[in-house]
Amino acid sequence: MAEAHAPTAHAQHAPQGFIRKYIFSLDHKVIGKQYYFLALFSVFVGLLLSILMRWHLVWPDAHIPLLDKLSPVGAPGGLMTPEYYLSLMTMHGTIMIFFVLTTAPQSGFGNYFLPIQIGAEDMAFPRLNMLSFWVTLAALLTLLSSFFVSDGPPLAGWTAYPPLSAVGSVSGPGEGLGQDLWVISIALFCVGALLGALNFIATTLELRTRGMKLMRLPLTCWAWFITAIVGLLSFAVLFAAGVLLLLDRVGGTSFFVPAGLIVSDKILSNHSGGSPLLYQHLFWFFGHPEVYIAILPGMGITSHILSCFSRKPIFGYRAMTYSLMAIGFLSFTVWGHHMFVSGMSPYTAFAFSVMTMAIGVPSAIKTFNWLGTLWGGRLRLTTAMLFSIGFVSLFVSGGLSGLFLAQPPVDVNLHATYFVVGHFHLVMGVAAIFAMFGGTFYWFPKMFGRMMNETLGKIHFWLTFVGVYAIFMPMHYLGVEGNVRRYSTFIDDFMQPLLPVHKFMSIWAFIVGGAQLIFIFNLFWSMFKGEKAGINPWESTSLEWTVPSPPPHDNFAGKIPVVYHGPYEYGVPGAEKDYIMQDSPEVVAESH
Amino acid sequence: MASTVLTPPKHRAPSKSDSIGGNGHGWDGDGFGGGRGEPSPAGRPIPLHAYRMGMYMALAAILMVFAAFTSALVVRRGISNDWVPTALPGLLYLNTVILLASSATLELSRRALTAGRGEAFAQWLYATLVLGLAFIGGQLLAWRELVARGVYLSTNPSSSFFYLLTSAHGIHLLGGIGGLIYLVLRARRIVSAAKQRTIVEIAALYWHFMDGLWIYLLLLLTVRS
Numbered sequence A: 001m002a003e004a005h006a007p008t009a010h011a012q013h014a015p016q017g018f019i020r021k022y023i024f025s026l027d028h029k030v031i032g033k034q035y036y037f038l039a040l041f042s043v044f045v046g047l048l049l050s051i052l053m054r055w056h057l058v059w060p061d062a063h064i065p066l067l068d069k070l071s072p073v074g075a076p077g078g079l080m081t082p083e084y085y086l087s088l089m090t091m092h093g094t095i096m097i098f099f100v101l102t103t104a105p106q107s108g109f110g111n112y113f114l115p116i117q118i119g120a121e122d123m124a125f126p127r128l129n130m131l132s133f134w135v136t137l138a139a140l141l142t143l144l145s146s147f148f149v150s151d152g153p154p155l156a157g158w159t160a161y162p163p164l165s166a167v168g169s170v171s172g173p174g175e176g177l178g179q180d181l182w183v184i185s186i187a188l189f190c191v192g193a194l195l196g197a198l199n200f201i202a203t204t205l206e207l208r209t210r211g212m213k214l215m216r217l218p219l220t221c222w223a224w225f226i227t228a229i230v231g232l233l234s235f236a237v238l239f240a241a242g243v244l245l246l247l248d249r250v251g252g253t254s255f256f257v258p259a260g261l262i263v264s265d266k267i268l269s270n271h272s273g274g275s276p277l278l279y280q281h282l283f284w285f286f287g288h289p290e291v292y293i294a295i296l297p298g299m300g301i302t303s304h305i306l307s308c309f310s311r312k313p314i315f316g317y318r319a320m321t322y323s324l325m326a327i328g329f330l331s332f333t334v335w336g337h338h339m340f341v342s343g344m345s346p347y348t349a350f351a352f353s354v355m356t357m358a359i360g361v362p363s364a365i366k367t368f369n370w371l372g373t374l375w376g377g378r379l380r381l382t383t384a385m386l387f388s389i390g391f392v393s394l395f396v397s398g399g400l401s402g403l404f405l406a407q408p409p410v411d412v413n414l415h416a417t418y419f420v421v422g423h424f425h426l427v428m429g430v431a432a433i434f435a436m437f438g439g440t441f442y443w444f445p446k447m448f449g450r451m452m453n454e455t456l457g458k459i460h461f462w463l464t465f466v467g468v469y470a471i472f473m474p475m476h477y478l479g480v481e482g483n484v485r486r487y488s489t490f491i492d493d494f495m496q497p498l499l500p501v502h503k504f505m506s507i508w509a510f511i512v513g514g515a516q517l518i519f520i521f522n523l524f525w526s527m528f529k530g531e532k533a534g535i536n537p538w539e540s541t542s543l544e545w546t547v548p549s550p551p552p553h554d555n556f557a558g559k560i561p562v563v564y565h566g567p568y569e570y571g572v573p574g575a576e577k578d579y580i581m582q583d584s585p586e587v588v589a590e591s592h
Numbered sequence B: 001m002a003s004t005v006l007t008p009p010k011h012r013a014p015s016k017s018d019s020i021g022g023n024g025h026g027w028d029g030d031g032f033g034g035g036r037g038e039p040s041p042a043g044r045p046i047p048l049h050a051y052r053m054g055m056y057m058a059l060a061a062i063l064m065v066f067a068a069f070t071s072a073l074v075v076r077r078g079i080s081n082d083w084v085p086t087a088l089p090g091l092l093y094l095n096t097v098i099l100l101a102s103s104a105t106l107e108l109s110r111r112a113l114t115a116g117r118g119e120a121f122a123q124w125l126y127a128t129l130v131l132g133l134a135f136i137g138g139q140l141l142a143w144r145e146l147v148a149r150g151v152y153l154s155t156n157p158s159s160s161f162f163y164l165l166t167s168a169h170g171i172h173l174l175g176g177i178g179g180l181i182y183l184v185l186r187a188r189r190i191v192s193a194a195k196q197r198t199i200v201e202i203a204a205l206y207w208h209f210m211d212g213l214w215i216y217l218l219l220l221l222t223v224r225s
């Protein structure tokens, strides 16, 4: 904590030297970018894995080039074994959930923009911030290293249910060292997430500049704040579950492993009395809040962008904040809906079902407020705006199928089918990815000082938007038909007639995968060749648009702003322009 | 939305006297810094109450970890027929007294600091450190006693939880000991600079929490259903 800088208001030496500036930086903006690029790298690994899965699903005899180089055992001659399919699936899910959805919208954009939007010079604890990032990176490397151990990555899914995940390599390839690495990676990730969460909370509560009352916070900040609270309470529980799982694996304990298990024709005699359901409860106590950790920042970003490009105040600012809080709270009361088939009492199931539908209420409030914001707005259909509208669309499409899954008798049939896969990809996976794209197009000028190419952006948007619907909508139909998930082929039973649908989805998956290259090209090309961005290219109101693009090392060059306005004063009657910056001293007579 | 536009203060330049909605506690936007605390890398001091908030949040996370362990214990004990209670080593009670004493000495140290008695502050701090290390040593001896009785981590679910909870608590307490060492090393600076006192407060918060947590864990391990 020893600090060399003198505590005078204007002493802000930016660190010199490449290493202190870009690698071990304490600057929240650099750390935010580091998180962003970590997630960007991860999303492409995850995407590649999904392409491999879709390839194998519809051409199960295909020899996939280079795959045997990665794993001679898992894919001899490039032909993947069923177990290796499960390994790829596990890694896909784990990478996407933790290292993409939990990382980019919260730790990436949040780190970069939370301090600036509240008028602070940095996060509350810069060293802790750096530590969070490096721990997260260590977690990612630990996870990826399982590709290179002899039995390959684990195959127990991103949920890692015991006993499968707890009894070691007897239960399948990857369940030895691979699963150990998985548990260690997730435990590390929890530590990084917890440190990040406490930093976000302290920053939001303690470092707001004068005039930045809670009810003047941009909805992005509200979302990051609530997400941090949810993360603080839930990642701690996942951490505990991970410790218990690891002890069952390497310490010979029996927290989760029952007695007398027969695995691969062998009786396991070294365990007794444990409860796999105990793990499921602990996991989903984290797991359901986790889906909101993934989506709440996206909701904040979407609200922010929709209001800006509709040139209208967000519809129902207070309702938006209260519904964020309600979702955050209710997210801890619904975990049982993942366990309707676990033999729980119908009364318990009923309670979880009711709570799950209750959480639809604040979600619907948000949806209607987004529509209310759009309604009658002077829409500027930038790429950022398109992705935000896409977010609303995907959130609604995916959310509706959630109401079906919330009914225990219906879920008993749909559980573990492609219906679920379609549901969560739309509502959480792709929706959150759309918020990331939206955020990228909106904030890129601030982060890199240049504009992204709008034409490429729109081509990328339309291909992706149409594509993800084409991939994930048919999954609902497949699920209703009884097409189970987590299978590597569907060629030899009643599922065979469904193969054409799978082909359709796979082809679209390839198209969508390819379309992402447009984004990557746009991103890196614009970083160097894009049109130079001004201070406020979108005519937005929040504080990051009052400082140069990119902002100086201490964000405000020593002149801490004072806030006089709410965050969404667009189209204010009687104002000089069609928007009022948050730090503008302009007074507008009350119009009623 | 025009109604959210507030009347601005007479002058724009931030000064300590004009307050628009700031209540000085951070809840309404009180201005970053304000001269308290240590400088952030960007140059401006971070308010010390941010450190306190950070510690509360860290404690909340730790509390959740132990809440999860607790529910695991309750469920695991409730559902199974293989639970054989492990008789706890009597040493644990002595350790408990030692840990309670360490909280008391830390409190004395804190009081001495507030009263401006730098010498006493440092001495009680040393006493706390020694007691803390004695507690850890005592816990290790308690483990040895169990091992001598042939009770290991995997012997029985009750012993699994015993080792789990004591070591999880012990690791956290070691973190606290690290904090105490940091205070001891900086004792002189803390005495001379009043604004450093929050560090002591924060460390004390953590230490007392670990103390309370241990009492809770002891009850959890001794009370049988």
Ligand code: HEM
Pocket: A047, A050, A051, A053, A054, A089, A090, A092, A093, A094, A096, A097, A101, A156, A157, A158, A159, A421, A425, A428, A429, A430, A433, A471, A484, A485, A486, A487, A509, A512, A513
């Ligand atoms: C074009 C993009 C994507 C495609 C084509 C795709 C495809 C797939 C496929 C084929 C599966 C395996 C289903 C099974 O065998 O049961 C799967 C599972 C999964 N995907 Fe994706 N996915 C994509 C994007 C995403 C995103 C953005 C997320 C982030 C939430 C995500 C999260 C998951 C999860 C959590 C699983 C479950 C893994 C498990 O069962 O343990 N996916 N995906």
Ligand SMILES: [Cu+2]
Pocket: A287, A288, A291, A334, A335, A337, A338
């Ligand atoms: Cu859920």
